[in-house]
Amino acid sequence: xxxxxxxxxxxxxxxxxxxxxxxxxxxxxxxxxxxxxxxxxxxxxxxxxxxxxxxxxxxxxxxxxxxxxxxxxxxxxxxxxxxxxxxxxxxxxxxxxxxxxxxxxxxxxxxxxxxxxxxxxxxxxxxxxxxxxxxxxxxxxxxxxxxxxxxxxxxxxxxxxxxxxxxxxxxxxxxxxxxxxxxxxxxxxxxxxxxxxxxxxxxxxxxxxxxxxxxxxxxxxxxxxxxxxxxxxxxxxxxxxxxxxxxxxxxxxxxxxxxxxxxxxxxxxxxxxxxxxxxxxxxxxxxxxxxxxxxxxxxxxxxxxxxxxxxxxxxxxxxxxxxxxxxxxxxxxxxxxxxxxxxxxxxxxxxxxxxxxxxxxxxxxxxxxxxxxxxxxxxxxxxxxxxxxxxxxxxxxxxxxxxxxxxxxxxxx
Ligand code: ADP
Ligand code: ASP
Ligand code: MG
Numbered sequence: 498x499x500x501x502x503x504x505x506x507x508x509x510x511x512x513x514x515x516x517x518x519x520x521x522x523x524x525x526x527x528x529x530x531x532x533x534x535x536x537x538x539x540x541x542x543x544x545x546x547x548x549x550x551x552x553x554x555x556x557x558x559x560x561x562x563x564x565x566x567x568x569x570x571x572x573x574x575x576x577x578x579x580x581x582x583x584x585x586x587x588x589x590x591x592x593x594x595x596x597x598x599x600x601x602x603x604x605x606x607x608x609x610x611x612x613x614x615x616x617x618x619x620x621x622x623x624x625x626x627x628x629x630x631x632x633x634x635x636x637x638x639x640x641x642x643x644x645x646x647x648x649x650x651x652x653x654x655x656x657x658x659x660x661x662x663x664x665x666x667x668x669x670x671x672x673x674x675x676x677x678x679x680x681x682x683x684x685x686x687x688x689x690x691x692x693x694x695x696x697x698x699x700x701x702x703x704x705x706x707x708x709x710x711x712x713x714x715x716x717x718x719x720x721x722x723x724x725x726x727x728x729x730x731x732x733x734x735x736x737x738x739x740x741x742x743x744x745x746x747x748x749x750x751x752x753x754x755x756x757x758x759x760x761x762x763x764x765x766x767x768x769x770x771x772x773x774x775x776x777x778x779x780x781x782x783x784x785x786x787x788x789x790x791x792x793x794x795x796x797x798x799x800x801x802x803x804x805x806x807x808x809x810x811x812x813x814x815x816x817x818x819x820x821x822x823x824x825x826x827x828x829x830x831x832x833x834x835x836x837x838x839x840x841x842x843x844x845x846x847x848x849x850x851x852x853x854x855x856x857x858x859x860x861x862x863x864x865x866x867x868x869x870x871x872x873x874x875x876x877x878x879x880x881x882x883x884x885x886x887x888x889x890x891x892x893x894x895x896x897x898x899x900x901x902x903x904x905x906x907x908x909x910x
Pocket of ligand 1: 505538648678704706
């Protein structure tokens with residue numbers, strides 16, 4: 498008998514009718530002879546609505562209480578889906594994150610799973626039950642409720658699949674798989690049959706919201722067979738797998754975008770090695786994820802440092818820096834929101850020069866100004882104005898030969 502972990506995202510469980518459809522889908526997997534563990538998200542836009550409620554009370558809600566609030570969304574879904582399964586004669590057992598033994602650290606709002614105690618889930622499976630686990634939540638060492646960050650239900654699913662050594666983890670969502678760009682922005686995007694863990698991790702980290710980055714990391718580390726497929730149409734999805742099994746290496750496999758980027762500039766810092774250490778250690782202590790960093794030296798004794806962060810974190814980042822004013826004696830701090838990051842990703846880049854040049858040319862021909870750049874072996878990212886992001890994604894998708902018609906006839910060069 499196989500063991501399958503299935504995850505259904507917010508749109509897939511967005512109404513009672515859809516929850517009934519999900520129950521049918523799970524029923525099919527059971528009838529195919531599998532034990533099933535299910536992970537679900539909150540219904541539709543519930544999480545956004547809960548965030549809105551908190552923001553109506555305070556601009557800066559405390560993280561611990563925020564996590565208590567947000568986890569209620571998933572709790573509704575596990576109860577309703579369990580009822581829908583029971584109505585079909587299937588024994589179903591709903592579990593919150595802590596009941597399912599999901600232990601995390603205590604970084605509210607973006608906690609990491611430290612371990613999963615699978616005893617309770619296994620006991621239910623042994624009783625012939627389907628276990629329905631609330632996604633995106635766990636419990637901290639002190640017994641507080643935590644969340645894994647927006648989109649974190651994918652990570653719950655993959656982590657459960659890893660801990661239970663499931664045969665596969667299926668992520669059911671509102672698109673039919675992983676595409677060469679977000680199909681909502683680029684209608685010419687093409688569904689990939691498969692993608693390597695490395696490329697998927699890069700795309701996810703760079704904003705391709707179809708998978709939570711840590712779910713890819715977890716699948717890669719633990720060798721979990723992972724597939725992204727549609728909740729609504731019955732067709733093959735995209736397998737995320739080891740690169741060795743892939744046929745060809747593309748220059749650029751996909752284009753990702755992130756619309757929530759902010760930039761902070763600290764001007765006139767003392768030019769000493771201690772400056773950068775102090776600056777970035779304090780930001781790390783405040784759990785702020787810094788993305789791109791650019792430094793420029795001027796007049797020898799002073800440097801400017803610019804870095805990008807998620808839009809949600811720029812205020813905290815600014816506060817940390819303002820708190821360093823006496824210690825670092827910089828001249829000025831400036832910040833800018835309303836930015837986006839567009840990126841091209843492909844394992845083939847490392848052996849193909851000219852990708853950066855092509856990317857810059859394509860953006861400049863479209864009159865898109867590049868504010869920051871960062872590169873790695875398999876990606877190039879540019880920060881641009883948010884209102885130009887859709888155009889930039891479409892341009893890059895076309896320039897790298899990823900548009901549907903071209904992609905069918907030629908491997909992009
Ligand atoms: P769920 O609620 O099921 O977790 P998400 O909204 O988190 O769904 O993720 C699915 C969405 O990811 C799609 O609707 C699509 O707009 C977006 N997306 C972004 N990049 C990609 C991509 N490269 N391929 C497919 N979907 C993508
Ligand atoms: N409900 C959470 C969110 O909207 C977690 C998830 O869906 O993965 O981010
Ligand atoms: Mg998601």
